[in-house]
Amino acid sequence: MLKQYPTLRYILQRGGWYFLTFLVAVTINFFLPRLGANNPVDIIMGKSASGLSAENARIKEESYLKEFGLVKVDKGEIVRNAEGKPVKASGLEQFANYIKMCFKGDLGTSFQKYPKKVLDVIAEAVPWTIALQLPTILFGWIIGNVLGALAAYRRGVFDRVFFPVALLISSFPFFVFGMLLVYYFAVVLNWFPAMGGYAQEIIPSFSFEFLRSAAYYYVLPFFSIFLILAGGQAIGMRSMGIYELGTDYIKYAKWLGLKESKIIAYLFRNAMLPQLTGLALSLGTMISGALITEMIFSYPGLGMAILTAIQNNDYPMIQGCTLLITISVLIANFTVDILIGFLDPRVKAGLQIGKGN
Numbered sequence: 001m002l003k004q005y006p007t008l009r010y011i012l013q014r015g016g017w018y019f020l021t022f023l024v025a026v027t028i029n030f031f032l033p034r035l036g037a038n039n040p041v042d043i044i045m046g047k048s049a050s051g052l053s054a055e056n057a058r059i060k061e062e063s064y065l066k067e068f069g070l071v072k073v074d075k076g077e078i079v080r081n082a083e084g085k086p087v088k089a090s091g092l093e094q095f096a097n098y099i100k101m102c103f104k105g106d107l108g109t110s111f112q113k114y115p116k117k118v119l120d121v122i123a124e125a126v127p128w129t130i131a132l133q134l135p136t137i138l139f140g141w142i143i144g145n146v147l148g149a150l151a152a153y154r155r156g157v158f159d160r161v162f163f164p165v166a167l168l169i170s171s172f173p174f175f176v177f178g179m180l181l182v183y184y185f186a187v188v189l190n191w192f193p194a195m196g197g198y199a200q201e202i203i204p205s206f207s208f209e210f211l212r213s214a215a216y217y218y219v220l221p222f223f224s225i226f227l228i229l230a231g232g233q234a235i236g237m238r239s240m241g242i243y244e245l246g247t248d249y250i251k252y253a254k255w256l257g258l259k260e261s262k263i264i265a266y267l268f269r270n271a272m273l274p275q276l277t278g279l280a281l282s283l284g285t286m287i288s289g290a291l292i293t294e295m296i297f298s299y300p301g302l303g304m305a306i307l308t309a310i311q312n313n314d315y316p317m318i319q320g321c322t323l324l325i326t327i328s329v330l331i332a333n334f335t336v337d338i339l340i341g342f343l344d345p346r347v348k349a350g351l352q353i354g355k356g357n
Helices: 006-035 041-048 054-067 091-103 118-154 156-170 174-188 208-245 248-256 260-270 273-284 291-297 302-311 315-343 345-356
Strands: none
Touching: 006 091, 006 315, 118 156, 118 208, 118 260, 118 273, 118 291, 118 302, 118 315, 156 208, 174 208, 174 291, 208 260, 208 273, 208 291, 248 260, 273 315, 291 302, 302 315
C-alpha cells in the first residue's frame, strides 16, 4: 500500500531509523553517567546534613536515596537487607524508573542544586545558549554565503586574498580560536572580560544596565563562533559557485548580456541547496553547538550547566541536558532529510523510480 505513496514511505522509513537511534541514545544517556563509583547523594548530604544528629542524617539520606530511585522500594517502603541497610536498586530498575519519568515529562531533581528541578535549571540555561547561537548562525550564514558567492564570481585579487583567509579561520577549532581571543583581547589588551555572561554585581533583569553588561560580555563568545562559521559557509558557497559558473545556463546568461547582479542572483539561488540544508541543521543543533565555547568563557548556558553537572556527578542534570541535545540533533537531522526529499530533484526522481518498481 505504501508503494503508492513513495514520499510517505520515505518519511516513515527515515522516521523509523531516527526513532531507533533515539532509543539507543536514551539507553546510553542513562548508563554512561553511572559508570563512576561515586555516590551523588553525598553531594546533597554534604550541604544539608551539617548540624544533624547521626540518626536524623541517616533518615535524611535514605529519603534522598528513595526520592532519586537509587534503592529498592516495596509498597512505599525501602527494602532492607539482613543488616537493616537499604538495598540498592539495580541498573535495570533505575532505568525503568528513568523511562517512566521521561514519559511523564519529569527529568528529575538536580543533585547539586537540590531541590531545584532539572527542567528549571535547563530553562534558565537554554535562553543564554540560544541568544549566543542564533545570531551567530544567521549572521555567519548570510555574510559567509554572500562573500563566498562574490569570491566565486569575481575571482581575481579578491578571491586570492579572501579564500586563504577564510580557509585559515574556518580550520581553527572553536575552543582554540576562543582561547586566542581571550588571550589577546582580554589578557593582553584588556578590552573585554575573559569569562562570564554579565557583571557579577548585577542581578539579571530586563534593565538597561544588565543588557549593556550582557552585551559587553557577549562580544568575545560571539566572534569566537561567528568568524569560524562565516569562513566555513564562505568556502562552501565559493565551491558551489565555481561549479555553477561552469554550467551552461550561466554561460548563456553572460552571452545574452544580462546584468551582473542578475547573474549573481541566479548563481546564488542555485548554489543554495546544500547551504540551506546546512542552515537547517545548524538551527536544529544550536542548543548543543556552543558547549565548548560556553565552557571556555564560563558563559551561563547549557555548556556550563553540563560541565558543572559532570564535575558534581549530577546524574539527573547530565541526563536531562544530553537528552535535550539528543532530541534537538535528531529532529534537526530528520527535518533536513525531509527537506532534501522535497527540494532535491534527484531524491524526487529516486522516489518516483521506487514507485514504478
